[in-house]
Amino acid sequence: MTQQLNTQFFAFTKQFTDGAFKAQSLALKGLETVAELQLKALEEQTKASAEFVAEALETRDINGLRGLWEKGANLGRENAERAVAVSQEVLAVTQKTAESLNALVQEQRQAANDAVAAPAAAAKKAAAK
Secondary structure, eight states: OHHHHHHHHHHHHHHHHHHHHHHHHHHHHHHHHHHHHHHHHHHHHHHHHHHHHHHHHHOOSHHHHHHHHHHHHHHHHHHHHHHHHHHHHHHHHHHHHHHHHHHHHHHHHHHHHHHHHHHHHHHHHHHHO
């Protein structure tokens, strides 16, 4: 009896640790993707801002400042659009990760139910004999 309980306990522990490892792997993969998206967006915004600053430093007359005003407004709009696009991509990655984690939980729940039901059915058959 003790051997059977130990076997079931170790099987459950192995199943739990395997599930935890898979969940951690999914979460880290999602986090890595989000970090890549954000770093790429930051790089693009930094490059555009640096070009704008370099052009602003070269401006010497009032006409150049007028053109700079329009370019600054465009830069702000493009940065805002880029931020919204990245936010949407981050949300999509987060949703996909959450769906994967939910599927993993459902799989683990079904495996736990099966692990409990099998010994109970076997004990019921043995008692019926």
